[in-house]
Structures are given as structure tokens and as C-alpha cells.
Amino acid sequence: MSQRLADILEASEALFSEKGYHDTSMQDLAEALGLQRGSLYAHIRSKEDLLYAIVDRGADEFLRVLRPLAASDLPPDERLREALCRHAGVVAQNLRAATVFFHEWRFLEDKRRARILAKRDAYEDIVKRILEDGVRTGVFRPHDTALSAKLVLSAGNWLYQWYRPEGSLRAEEIADVYASLLIEGLRAPEGGAP
């Protein structure tokens, strides 16, 4: 990737997250970069290419950070805590990309949208498998793991709406508090059935 393309993506991320994809014009983007609108097309084929690049990089970043945990030998409760903290870290370190990801992925054309959805599903499966491991090993009580995976991801994802770096708690600290609460809610009662 050329430095110029990297600059274009960074400017797109800033504008798409602040104004939204559809209200950002190629003119806005060109002005932010100090060049002419038409010149952008030496680097990209379309505005949608930019959206896809941002959203796809976001999906990859989430997977890159969480995948190693799938093979971790941490106990499931600590693996869940680590997963939520890492997830929150990715959201916080990529607040603008996360905003674009959650708001604008629907506007990709069909094939690209399907590819992003496949990555989201794979990601959710990693969380779900941590919960299943927890049930199987008796750390967590039996429950609807698909639904609690949704709850874990709700907590992590919604941070994009309210987390601000200048706040008093870092994202990982928030995630740690969330994780303690969720783990306690999922834990099997001591001396319960095997």
C-alpha cells in the first residue's frame, strides 16, 4: 500500500466516522488531503472501495487480537475476561474505524457485505466457544451460550457509542469490571451438579 493510499484511508476513516459515509463527499476527502477530487481516482476505483477497506481492516483487527485466545490454555472464565478486555481495547484504539464498522457495513455491495458478515460470525463463534468450554468444564452453569455471547459482545461493542479516551477509566478497565460482573453471573454455584 502506497503512503498516499494510507493517507486517503486515514482521512476517510476520520470523515466517515464524523459525518457518516453518505454525507462525506469525495470533495470533502480531497480537501482534507490537499488535493483535487479527481486525483483520488488514481488510487481508488470508487468511494465504496474506501468503505470496504476500513470495515475489512476493522474486522481483521478484531480477529487478529481474539484468535490467539481460542487456542489459549487459560481457564474459560479468565479467557472470557481476556477476550472482553482485548475486544474493548480494539474498539478504543480504533474508535473511528469501529464507528464506521458498526454504522456503515450495511451499505457495502452484496459480496463484500457477505464477506464482512462471515468474519463477524467467525468472531462471535470464538466468544461462544469460550462460553461452551466454560460450561463443559463446569466453570459456568449450563445456559444459552449463543445468547450470552451476544451479551458479551453487546457490552464490548456499545463502547464505541460512549467511550472517550479522555475519560477517567481506560477501556480495558471498563471491560474488566464488565467481565467480573458477567463471569459472576455465569459462574456455576459451588458444589453444584457435576
Place this chain on the structure above:
Amino acid sequence: MSQRLADILEASEALFSEKGYHDTSMQDLAEALGLQRGSLYAHIRSKEDLLYAIVDRGADEFLRVLRPLAASDLPPDERLREALCRHAGVVAQNLRAATVFFHEWRFLEDKRRARILAKRDAYEDIVKRILEDGVRTGVFRPHDTALSAKLVLSAGNWLYQWYRPEGSLRAEEIADVYASLLIEGLRAPEGGAP
């Protein structure tokens, strides 16, 4: 409100939620209603009026449903469960308005945005006070109630992204499962300090 204006709002809700506010043109809206673009302006002053009407009605609906709980004499844990179920119910019954609410409120002009934010803050305060009541009465262990209010609302809000009426669980059932888990995580250990 005239019937025509109600029709315009309903069509706007459908289009804004599906295509986004900025990618919906007044032409799109006119076609959906079977009239000319310019004719819409006999009923509204601007496109933004439609956005504000949708978002403000959404905020009012959330408050209308949750406010009675603030004065309820249910124990705090059951009040929290009821709050989350009602919240989820509003999201599910108004999926399109909720999508517009969460994605597009930022694009309102300053005064209107401030009014919506004030309603959001008031709403969050109701949830926070339920949690504070729980701590005060010893039902919940001492904790950061502002943060757990965020977690409760994360669970309820994120439903707009994945809940679909044709799914196997109703929104209130999902919320009930969420509530059980969160309440268990918040509960004070039996025989703990007074």
C-alpha cells in the same frame, strides 16, 4: 398531526433506517408516498424536521415506558429485570426508529441534539437509580453503578443490531435471560457485610 404527516413520518422511518438519513433523498421519500418532491414541503420545513421527529418520538417512548418504574415498589433486582425487559420491548417494537435513533441523532443541529442528549441522560439516570437502590438496600453488592448502568443499556440497545422479530426468542425473553445473568453478577453475597 395530519394523517399525511403521519404517513410521511412512517415512510421516513422506513427509508432512514434502511438507507440511512443522508442517503435518503426527498425524491425517494416522495416516490414512496406517490407525490412530487416539492409537495413534501407543504407538510414539513426541512428534511431534518423528519429526523428530529423520529428521534424525539423514540426518546419519549423509552421514557414513557421506563419512568413509572422509578416510583415502583418492586425490589431493586426485579425492578432492574423489568426495566431491561421494557427497554428491550421498546427497541423490538420500534426497530426502525431505534436504528435511526442510534445512528442519526448526531446529525441533528446543536439545540435539538442537546435536547435528545438530555432525554438520554435522564433515561440513564433512572437505570442508575435502580442500581443505587439495590446497593443501598443490600440486594446488590457495592459497585460502580454508573458503569453497570452502561452495561445494562448496552445489552438493551445492541438488540437493534441483531434482534429480528422472526427469531425464536421474543425481545422480552432475551432481556429476561440477560437480566438474570446481570442480577446474579450484581447480587451481594449472602451473609455479607450489612
Place this chain on the structure above:
DNA sequence: CCTACCGATCGGTAGG
């Protein structure tokens, strides 16, 4: 509710 417009701007492409 319609026709006919306004100033401006949309995403994308032309030849050089």
C-alpha cells in the same frame, strides 16, 4: 399538491 426552477454539489471520468 404540482411545475418549474435556484445555486450548489454529487460520484466519477475525460484527455494530457
Place this chain on the structure above:
DNA sequence: CCTACCGATCGGTAGG
């Protein structure tokens, strides 16, 4: 032949 861009303009559409 490449890259990185230029000034100008394409056919259409924006909110009002």
C-alpha cells in the same frame, strides 16, 4: 511505460 496529479466537465441530484 509508470506515478501522481491537473483543469474541466460528464449526466444527475441535492434541499429549498
